[in-house]
Amino acid sequence: MRRLLLAFSFVALPLATAIALAQGPSQSGLQLDAMDRTADPCNDFYQFACGAWISKNPIPADRATWGRFDELQERNNATLHTILDKAAIGRDPDQKKIGDYYASCMDEPGINKKGTAPLDPLMKKIAGVSSVTDLSPLVAELHTIGVNVFFGFGAQADFKDASVEMAIADQGGMGLPDRDYYLREDPKATEQRKQYVEHVGKMLSLAGSGSSTAADSVMKIETALAKGALDNVSRRDPTKIYHKLTPAELQFLTPQFLWQKYFDGIGAPPIYALNVTEPDFFKAMGQVMASASIDDIKRYLRWQVLHASAPVLPTPFVDENFKFYGTVLTGATELRPRWKRCVQYTDSDLGEELGKAYVKEAFGPQAKADTLKMVHEVESSLEKDIHELSWMTETTKKEALVKLHAVTDKIGYPDRWRDYSALTIVRGDALGNSQRANAFEFHRQLNKIGKPVDKTEWGMTPPTVNAYYNPLENNINFPAGILQTPFYNAKTDRAVNYGGSGAVIGHELTHGFDDQGRQFDARGNLKDWWTPADAKAFTERAQCFVDEYSQFTAIDDVKLNGKLTLGENTADNGGLRISLMAYLATLAAEPSSTIDGFTPEQRVFLGWGQVWCEKRRPEALRLMAQTNPHSPGRYRVNGVVSNMPEFQKAFSCKPDAPMVRPTQCSVW
Numbered sequence: 001m002r003r004l005l006l007a008f009s010f011v012a013l014p015l016a017t018a019i020a021l022a023q024g025p026s027q028s029g030l031q032l033d034a035m036d037r038t039a040d041p042c043n044d045f046y047q048f049a050c051g052a053w054i055s056k057n058p059i060p061a062d063r064a065t066w067g068r069f070d071e072l073q074e075r076n077n078a079t080l081h082t083i084l085d086k087a088a089i090g091r092d093p094d095q096k097k098i099g100d101y102y103a104s105c106m107d108e109p110g111i112n113k114k115g116t117a118p119l120d121p122l123m124k125k126i127a128g129v130s131s132v133t134d135l136s137p138l139v140a141e142l143h144t145i146g147v148n149v150f151f152g153f154g155a156q157a158d159f160k161d162a163s164v165e166m167a168i169a170d171q172g173g174m175g176l177p178d179r180d181y182y183l184r185e186d187p188k189a190t191e192q193r194k195q196y197v198e199h200v201g202k203m204l205s206l207a208g209s210g211s212s213t214a215a216d217s218v219m220k221i222e223t224a225l226a227k228g229a230l231d232n233v234s235r236r237d238p239t240k241i242y243h244k245l246t247p248a249e250l251q252f253l254t255p256q257f258l259w260q261k262y263f264d265g266i267g268a269p270p271i272y273a274l275n276v277t278e279p280d281f282f283k284a285m286g287q288v289m290a291s292a293s294i295d296d297i298k299r300y301l302r303w304q305v306l307h308a309s310a311p312v313l314p315t316p317f318v319d320e321n322f323k324f325y326g327t328v329l330t331g332a333t334e335l336r337p338r339w340k341r342c343v344q345y346t347d348s349d350l351g352e353e354l355g356k357a358y359v360k361e362a363f364g365p366q367a368k369a370d371t372l373k374m375v376h377e378v379e380s381s382l383e384k385d386i387h388e389l390s391w392m393t394e395t396t397k398k399e400a401l402v403k404l405h406a407v408t409d410k411i412g413y414p415d416r417w418r419d420y421s422a423l424t425i426v427r428g429d430a431l432g433n434s435q436r437a438n439a440f441e442f443h444r445q446l447n448k449i450g451k452p453v454d455k456t457e458w459g460m461t462p463p464t465v466n467a468y469y470n471p472l473e474n475n476i477n478f479p480a481g482i483l484q485t486p487f488y489n490a491k492t493d494r495a496v497n498y499g500g501s502g503a504v505i506g507h508e509l510t511h512g513f514d515d516q517g518r519q520f521d522a523r524g525n526l527k528d529w530w531t532p533a534d535a536k537a538f539t540e541r542a543q544c545f546v547d548e549y550s551q552f553t554a555i556d557d558v559k560l561n562g563k564l565t566l567g568e569n570t571a572d573n574g575g576l577r578i579s580l581m582a583y584l585a586t587l588a589a590e591p592s593s594t595i596d597g598f599t600p601e602q603r604v605f606l607g608w609g610q611v612w613c614e615k616r617r618p619e620a621l622r623l624m625a626q627t628n629p630h631s632p633g634r635y636r637v638n639g640v641v642s643n644m645p646e647f648q649k650a651f652s653c654k655p656d657a658p659m660v661r662p663t664q665c666s667v668w
């Protein structure tokens with residue numbers, strides 16, 4: 001699915017794999033055999049909550065990371081696997097599309113037999129390009145089928161009038177994970193660039209059009225695009241990625257590229273204005289088009305076609321793609337079994353047809369009702385918290401409460417399922433299916449331009465182990481996939497559920513009030529509703545988190561980027577705090593008791609700690625620290641609890657214990 005430019009998720013996961021582990025039996029739902037009882041919770045709470053799990057669970061060879069999120073995603077995948085195996089036999093007409101898609105993806109011999117022949121018509125068109133003015137219709141065709149050369153295009157709510165969808169043109173066209181991968185000067189980055197160029201060369205060679213100079217040409221073009229692109233910390237500032245221009249103004253920035261021909265090529269509705277996220281990027285793109293030779297541009301286009309198609313090309317392409325993106329960038333040593341990859345692609349391309357079947361199997365009305373109740377309790381806690389804040393004036397509090405009351409809650413799955421009837425899936429045509437699915441999604445996005453925003457739509461599929469807040473819609477979204485053990489279990493202790501799904505709810509809710517989210521109002525408009533004094537007080541408090549997390553080491557000499565992770569860290573800290581408040585408020589109505597040897601408060605903290613039991617390979621930690629707005633599990637746990645007087649009290653920690661920070665940060 002195309003990525004939303006602005007949506008704050010709970011976790012950024014490379015999609016799932018491997019063996020699900022048995023749940024350690026306990027009365028509370030905590031996994032007691034995951035704990036390291038020799039560790040002192042006041043010294044290293046993460047080790048206390050997860051130490052035994054970490055020492056007992058090697059990272060599977062086909063994984064870059066392995067954690068309790070992955071265990072859950074694995075269980076969800078096993079459910080999807082059963083659904084798809086049945087669907088592939090083709091008895092249920094409602095599941096014909098997912099069955100045909102999955103079966104075609106699984107047919108490795110059939111894919112190998114065709115070779116790269118299915119790409120021939122496209123490669124011929126690229127070969128036929130004779131000047132830059134030929135590019136617009138070709139770029140339009142490539143974008144339609146999911147090959148994102150040069151830039152990205154789609155629809156998103158207008159930041160300044162979030163009730164209406166508008167066209168958006170964003171930076172893109174690069175094969176490395178982030179623009180800094182092209183520009184960083186350290187030895188590791190230099191080595192990775194060398195390996196990337198080798199990879200590009202091999203992919204082009206496999207398709208019969210490679211040479212070492214061809215790969216260098218690609219690198220030259222992508223590096224020039226990277227130089228014009230904005231860094232990932234700046235991109236967190238919505239004012240830096242909102243520039244409403246007319247098509248004529250965009251044309252002026254990029255005289256080399258014929259925009260109207262591009263709009264015609266993609267079949268866009270009339271465009272009167274669009275968000276050109278970063279005008280400087282488009283200037284740079286125009287200069288690339290003007291200065292690169294047409295042969296170099298053709299090499300770049302060929303590479304991008306192969307790169308986008310790799311998962312459904314013959315085995316040598318799949319293996320080479322894995323070698324770079326799996327092994328070099330994340331440290332995984334084995335390719336995941338084909339069925340796991342095909343489950344993932346089906347979820348990505350036909351997520352709501354597959355999700356409909358998943359929800360029937362895995363998500364009951366009880367889970368939905370319980371979650372909704374918890375959402376309301378956590379919302380009440382945040383309301384109480386805002387009322388009691390010492391650093392915010394009444395004027396801003398009033399506005400904050402207006403925004404909080406306007407938040408809408410979406411739980412489990414969409415009320416109305418997506419209609420895929422316009423999408424043709426052909427059994428035996430894996431590449432074509434993928435391209436048509438991309439075209440279906442692209443057109444679905446383009447059709448929104450100029451129309452009211454549909455806030456009922458979902459940005460994640462139902463089996464996803466994740467959640468998000470959408471600042472342009474002011475809603476919180478919890479897919480059925482995350483409302484499962486260890487986040488939520490209807491049969492076990494509620495304290496543990498508050499440490500799990502309660503904290504996830506709190507996390508998403510506070511995103512509306514983090515350094516990014518706070519810039520949007522109750523209706524999702526980018527509009528400042530803060531008094532200058534309150535904005536200043538907020539920024540000072542947020543800086544405490546920036547300083548705290550910047551000290552944490554991800555791997556070797558790579559520290560976390562406190563600015564990149566600020567929104568997520570604020571959400572983790574606020575989320576657990578207000579979930580604990582919500583839990584304690586309900587506790588008054590029932591007797592508090594010790595279960596499995598832990599008090600109710602201790603079980604909330606352990607519930608939070610244990611959702612983050614995880615291991616990451618060094619390569620994956622490096623990638624994460626450089627690109628991911630979330631902190632690694634250890635810091636999502638210790639970084640948060642060490643800010644909480646409630647934690648110190650719950651575990652009777654001494655004031656100078658490592659899990660009691662001398663300066664405790666808090667916003668919400």
Ligand SMILES: [Zn+2]
Pocket residue numbers: 008009010011507508511567568571
């Ligand atoms: Zn988040």
